[in-house]
Amino acid sequence: MASKHFKYVIAGGGVSAGYAAREFVKLGLNAGELAIISKEAVAPYERPALSKAYLFPQGSARLPGFHVCVGSGGERQLPEWYTEKGIELILSTEIVKADLPSKTLTTAAGTTFTYDNLIIATGSTVIKLSDFGVQGADANNIFYLREIDDADKLVAAIKAKKNGTAVIVGGGYIGLELGAALKMNDLDVTMVYPEPWCMPRLFTSGIAAFYEGYYANKGIKIIKGTVAVGFDSDANGDVTSVKLKDGRVLDADIVVVGVGGRPLTTLFKGQVEEEKGGIKTDAFFKTSVPGVYAVGDVATFPLKLYNELRRVEHVDHARKSAEQAVKAIKANEEGKQIEEYDYLPYFYSRAFNLSWQFYGDNVGDTVLFGDNDPTSASPKFGSYWIKDGKVVGVFLEAGSPEENKAIAKVAKLQPSVSDLEQLKSEGLAFASKF
Ligand SMILES: Cc1cc2nc3c(=O)[nH]c(=O)nc-3n(C[C@H](O)[C@H](O)[C@H](O)COP(=O)(O)OP(=O)(O)OC[C@H]3O[C@@H](n4cnc5c(N)ncnc54)[C@H](O)[C@@H]3O)c2cc1C
Structure with a gap:
């Protein structure tokens, strides 16, 4: 099987990968030095758009419109941008094995890639109800949202189920943004979550009361204090209803589940130090393995301001950690020092x-x-x-x-x-x- 060597390889082609590529170019990159290997079929894009304008009835956000780095006011990096800069953008390619001691990655097709420096930027994956054995959770029209393919499937279902009924399972970011997006598409929306109020990890009860009231005024029904325990489907395997733990049954043509994510670190398990569910790094996103960096959702890094290790699943950190890692790699090559990462946590959301x-x-x-x-x-x-x-x-x-x-x-x-x-x-x- 074919084998290729690069000075730098980025595993994953999401937000961090796109911003890391820009930083490499800014600091000086020769053609053929950098490869980005991504499971997705498209060049890095601003993932937050998937739960917002991508789902609006007018379908206003479509690629190539929101490739990185437009989300932070930067240049839009079309696939040609990578070609022009001599970066190999290897799409629709899943890495199935990582051997850090031999600096080798193996793809599903059996191709191997070796590197001098690796940036792990594999992001997160969604937690699925089927992971917990929830009955009927593999029915059709039960959606999760992480990648553009997921969003495309959801858009197709929204069109097919015009004026239908949607149930949103989960009251976090995805639940709140998707609840709004489906309502804007004229679906009859019910949200279900177990906590006493939405976004409990960030919102106080006072903050949440506003959003719950606002959503209720938009005609969204909210059921709190219970969870989905099963799904019924018809002869075609399409979901028809959601069964709740409290005994209620809700009609559903579409179900969207947003119950959280987990960092994609499996490929590297046992080979690199981990902490708080992520790959442990220093303030330069260097891991315990020389030449290996981890950025974005997968990195557990020292948050200087609070003097503790944290993992942050937000786009602002994905961008900034990627830039920091590249700066560190370049500084290391030049025998220079850079400032430690000094991050101020920043989260945002938009709905209606x-x-x-x-x-x-x-x-x-x-x-x-x-x-x-x-x-x-x-x-x-x-x-x-x-x-x-x-x-x-x-x-x-x-x-x-x-x-x-x-x-x-x-x-x-x-x-x-x-x-x-x-x-x-x-x-x-x-x-x-x-
Ligand atoms: C729908 C949605 C909406 C969001 N909205 C907001 C928001 O409003 N505000 C906010 O702050 N944050 C938001 N986020 C979070 C933010 O998008 C992430 O924190 C950010 O994308 C993380 O960047 P990353 O590069 O670490 O991972 P990602 O952007 O997820 O990129 C990871 C990439 O790695 C690829 N990959 C994974 N495993 C492999 C493998 N084995 N082989 C090859 N490729 C692989 C994936 O396919 C993906 O392309 C949202 C996330 C989602 C899913």
Whole structure:
């Protein structure tokens, strides 16, 4: 079988891979030095679009429109871009074996790739209900969303089931964004999740109350405190209903499941140090194996600001960690030093006309401020998180670019506060002072 050698290989062709390629080019790359090996059939793209504009009724976002790096205001890297830069973009190719001691990757077709430096950028995969043996979970029209193929299948089902009924299982990012997208496509939407409120890992009950109220006003039904335990299907194998643990049965033409993901580290198990479910790295995304880096969703890295190891499944970190790893590789070659990764966690989401941003850490006491009445004409509200007398996290719905910059600054500076009542009455004005 064929074997090829590259100075740099990126395993995975998602967000991190695209931004890493750009950084290599920026810092100086010779033709034939870099290969990107991706299971997907398309060049790296901005994955968050899949749960947003890709699903809108007008179908506004389609490739090549959202290839990286447009999501951060950069150049759109079409497949030709990789060719022009002498980068081998090897698509529709799954790596099935990684042997780190011999620096060799093997693809499903049996081709082997050897490298001097490897960047692991395999991202995450979805957790499936069939993984837990949920009865009937392999019926047709039960969807998960991770890659563009998944999104295409969902779009086809939305068209085929016009004015039908959809059940969303899960109340996290995917659940909330997909609930909105399916409602915009005129499906009758019910969301089901076990927690007392949506996005419990980030939202406080006060924040969640706004989104749940807003969704209810849009006609989305929300069932909390129970889970899907089974699915019925018809003679064609198409899903017809969702059975809930509390005994209720919901009609369903389409089911979308968003119950979380897990990092794709299996290929490297036992060969590299792991921590908190991911591949452990230093502040330069170097793993325990020389010449091997891990970035994006798979990396568990030192979060300097909080002095602890974290794994972050968000696009901003995917971009920045990729750039940091490439800078580190290049600096290493030149015998130079670079700054440690100093990341401020940043998450965002958009659904309907809503748009929120969060910066920092969501720990400690919380102070909700602003107008969080879901029936307001233009609601605008936020929350501060306060730990040890300092503001450590800020959430803002409907912020302007300047206001979002201000909350980011506060989360980074961590100003002291003593009077939480005053903080509440000052609201966003507090953040604007810095
Ligand atoms: C639908 C959706 C919406 C999202 N929305 C947001 C959002 O609004 N805000 C936000 O901050 N984050 C969002 N995220 C998260 C964000 O997209 C990820 O954190 C980011 O894409 C991670 O980048 P990555 O490069 O680590 O992994 P990915 O972008 O997932 O790329 C991994 C790539 O590796 C490939 N791969 C995996 N295994 C192999 C293998 N064995 N062989 C070859 N190729 C392989 C995959 O096919 C994929 O192309 C969203 C994610 C999804 C799925």
